[in-house]
Amino acid sequence: MMGRGTGDGGRGQTRWRWRLAQAACVAVVLVPAALIVVDLLRDALGANPIEEITHRTGDWTIRLLIGTLAVTPLRRLTGWNPVVRFRRTLGLLAFTYASLHFLTYAVLDQGLFLQGDVLGYLGEDIAKRPYITVGFTAFVLLVPLALTSTKGWIRRLGTRWTALHRLAYVAAALGVLHYLWLVKGDQVTPVWYGVALVLVLAPRVGWNRRGARAVASVPRGAVGPVVPAEFLSKAARSVETR
Amino acid sequence: MLILRPPRIHPSEITDEALFWNRRLFLGAAVGALAAAVPSALAASRLPAPRSRDDELTPYDDVTTYNNFYEFGLDKRDPSRNAHTLRPHPWTVRVEGEVHNPKVYDVDELARRYPAEERVYRLRCVEAWSMVIPWLGFELNRLLKDVEPTSHARYVAFQTLHDPDQMPGQRSGVLPWPYVEGLRLDEAMHPLTILVTGLYGKPLPNQNGAPLRLAVPWKYGFKSIKSIVRIRLTRDQPPTTWNLAAPREYGFYSNVNPDVDHPRWSQKRERRIGELLRRPTLMFNGYGDQVASLYAGMDLRRDY
Ligand code: HEM
Numbered sequence: 001m002m003g004r005g006t007g008d009g010g011r012g013q014t015r016w017r018w019r020l021a022q023a024a025c026v027a028v029v030l031v032p033a034a035l036i037v038v039d040l041l042r043d044a045l046g047a048n049p050i051e052e053i054t055h056r057t058g059d060w061t062i063r064l065l066i067g068t069l070a071v072t073p074l075r076r077l078t079g080w081n082p083v084v085r086f087r088r089t090l091g092l093l094a095f096t097y098a099s100l101h102f103l104t105y106a107v108l109d110q111g112l113f114l115q116g117d118v119l120g121y122l123g124e125d126i127a128k129r130p131y132i133t134v135g136f137t138a139f140v141l142l143v144p145l146a147l148t149s150t151k152g153w154i155r156r157l158g159t160r161w162t163a164l165h166r167l168a169y170v171a172a173a174l175g176v177l178h179y180l181w182l183v184k185g186d187q188v189t190p191v192w193y194g195v196a197l198v199l200v201l202a203p204r205v206g207w208n209r210r211g212a213r214a215v216a217s218v219p220r221g222a223v224g225p226v227v228p229a230e231f232l233s234k235a236a237r238s239v240e241t242r
Numbered sequence: 243m244l245i246l247r248p249p250r251i252h253p254s255e256i257t258d259e260a261l262f263w264n265r266r267l268f269l270g271a272a273v274g275a276l277a278a279a280v281p282s283a284l285a286a287s288r289l290p291a292p293r294s295r296d297d298e299l300t301p302y303d304d305v306t307t308y309n310n311f312y313e314f315g316l317d318k319r320d321p322s323r324n325a326h327t328l329r330p331h332p333w334t335v336r337v338e339g340e341v342h343n344p345k346v347y348d349v350d351e352l353a354r355r356y357p358a359e360e361r362v363y364r365l366r367c368v369e370a371w372s373m374v375i376p377w378l379g380f381e382l383n384r385l386l387k388d389v390e391p392t393s394h395a396r397y398v399a400f401q402t403l404h405d406p407d408q409m410p411g412q413r414s415g416v417l418p419w420p421y422v423e424g425l426r427l428d429e430a431m432h433p434l435t436i437l438v439t440g441l442y443g444k445p446l447p448n449q450n451g452a453p454l455r456l457a458v459p460w461k462y463g464f465k466s467i468k469s470i471v472r473i474r475l476t477r478d479q480p481p482t483t484w485n486l487a488a489p490r491e492y493g494f495y496s497n498v499n500p501d502v503d504h505p506r507w508s509q510k511r512e513r514r515i516g517e518l519l520r521r522p523t524l525m526f527n528g529y530g531d532q533v534a535s536l537y538a539g540m541d542l543r544r545d546y
Contacts, residue, residue, distance in 0.1 A: 046319060047308035047515050048371060108518070115519050121508065129506060182506065184369075186316045186416050 378440030
C-alpha cells in the first residue's frame with residue numbers, strides 16, 4: 001500500500017499515496033483512544049474509570065514515544081528511507097496521547113476546571129511526588145517539539161532543530177522513569193520499556209561516532225544525523241512530499 | 243458514627259438512581275474533556291456537582307471486581323478473575339501466642355459461635371480511593387476474650403494463607419509472603435474492629451478475602467488482612483508486610499490521616515468509587531470520635 005515513491009505514477013499520485021498511508025497510520029494509532037470513549041460509554045472501564053483512562057493513555061504515550069524513536073534505526077537497518085515520513089506523524093500522535101494523559105490526570109482525576117481550589121493540589125503533586133515531577137517534565141519537554149514540528153520551523157531553526165529534537169530522547173527516558181517510580185510492587189513492565197528505549201537509542205551512539213570520523217568524506221546523498229544540513233534537507237523533502 | 247444496620251440489601255437494588263446519575267454526569271464530563279479538553283471541561287463545570295448523599299453503598303460489582311489482593315495478581319481486576327483457585331472450605335484459623343486458651347478454629351465453628359451482624363463501613367485505600375461496604379462479621383474482641391490473652395499480650399499478629407497453588411501470585415516476588423499484618427491489642431479489642439465473613443448479605447467472595455478477613459475502618463485498607471489462617475498474640479510489635487517492603491512509605495499504624503502524605507499519593511482527598519469529584523479525606527476515615535483516644539499523646543506524623 002505504501003509505494004516507494006519511484007515516481008512511476010507521477011509526483012501527484014505518489015504524494016496522494018503517502019497522504020493515504022499517513023492517514024491510515026493516524027487512524028490506526030487513534031483506535032485505542034476511540035476504544036476508551038467506546039468503553040466509557042459502555043461503562044466498561046471498571047470500577048475506577050479515571051484510573052483506567054490514565055493507565056491506557058500513559059501506556060500509549062510511552063509506546064508511541066519509543067515507536068517514534070525507533071523510526072530512525074529502522075530506516076538505517078532496512079535502508080528503507082521513506083519510513084522516515086512516519087516519524088513526525090508518530091511523534092505528534094505520541095504528543096496527542098501525552099496530552100490526553102495529562103488532561104485526564106489534571107481534569108478528571110484532580111478536578112481542574114470541575115472543582116475549586118485544584119491548582120494547589122496540582123502544584124503540590126507536581127512539586128512533591130517524584131513520579132509526577134518526572135512525568136510532567138517529560139510532557140513539558142514534548143511541547144516545544146510538537147510546536148516546532150512544522151516545515152516552517154524546521155527551516156527556520158536550521159541545525160538547531162536537530163539539537164532541539166534530541167529532547168525527545170530525554171522525554172522518553174523520563175517517561176520510563178515516571179513509570180518505574182509509579183508502580184507499586186511490580187517493576188517488570190517499566191523495565192521492559194526501558195530496555196526497548198535503550199535498544200532504539202543505542203545504535204545512534206555508534207553512528208554518531210563513526211559519523212564524526214567520516215564527516216569530511218561524506219559522499220553526497222549519504223544519510224546521517226551527523227550531517228545536519230544533509231539531514232535537514234532530507235527532512236524538509238520528506239515533509240514536502242506529504 | 244457509621245455503623246448502620248439497613249435491612250438486607252439485594253445486589254439488584256444497589257445501583258440506585260442517584261448512582262446512576264453520578265455515572266451519567268461522569269460520562270458527560272469525561273467525554274467532554276477527552277474530546278475537546280478545556281472548553282467542554284469548563285462547560286461540564288457548570289453541571290451541578292454530583293449528588294452527595296454522603297455515604298452511599300458502593301455497588302456490589304465494584305466491591306467485588308476492584309481489589310488489591312496481590313496473591314492473585316497486581317491489577318485491580320486480577321483477583322476477581324483469578325481467585326477461583328482459592329478453596330475457602332474447609333478452613334481453619336489458629337489462635338495462639340500469649341493466650342491461655344490457644345485453639346484451632348474451623349471457620350464454620352467461628353460462624354456458629356459468633357453470629358454475623360451487618361456493619362456498613364467506609365474503606366479507604368492508601369491509593370486515595372474509597373468505598374462504602376456492608377460487611378457481615380463479628381467483633382474481634384469476642385474471639386480474643388474467649389482465648390484469654392495473657393498479661394504479656396500487647397499486640398495481635400495476623401497471617402494470610404501461604405499456598406502458591408491456591409494463591410498463584412505468591413510465586414512472584416513482589417512482596418515477601420505470606421502477607422502479615424498487626425494491631426496493637428487495644429486496637430484489636432476496639433468494637434469497630436471486626437472479623438469479616440461476608441458482604442452484601444452473602445458469603446465473602448474469594449477476591450475479598452474469603453473465608454475470613456479483618457476490617458479496621460479507620461486504617462488504610464492494606465491493614466485489613468485477607469484470608470486469615472493465623473492470629474497470634476505477641477509481646478512485641480509484629481512485622482507487617484508493606485512496612486517490610488517499603489518502611490518509609492508504610493508505617494505500622496497506617497491510620498487514615500489527611501495530614502500525612504504518602505510519597506506517591508496525597509492523602510488530603512480521595513475518590514469515592516463511582517463518583518467523579520474527589521472529596522476531602524477525614525481524619526481516622528471519619529471514625530475519630532470512636533478511636534482518636536487510642537492515640538492520645540502520640541505524634542501521628544512520626545508514628546504513621
Ligand atoms: C511523556 C510523558 C508521560 C509518559 C510517557 C507517561 C507514561 C505513563 C505510563 C506508562 C503510566 C502507567 C500506565 C499503566 O500503569 O498501565 C502512567 C501513569 C500515570 N501517569 Fe503518566 N506519563 C507521562 C506524563 C504524565 C504527566 C504529565 C502526568 C501528570 C502530571 C502523569 C500522571 C500519571 C498518573 C497519575 C499515572 C497513574 C499512576 C497510578 O496509577 O498510580 N503522567 N504514565
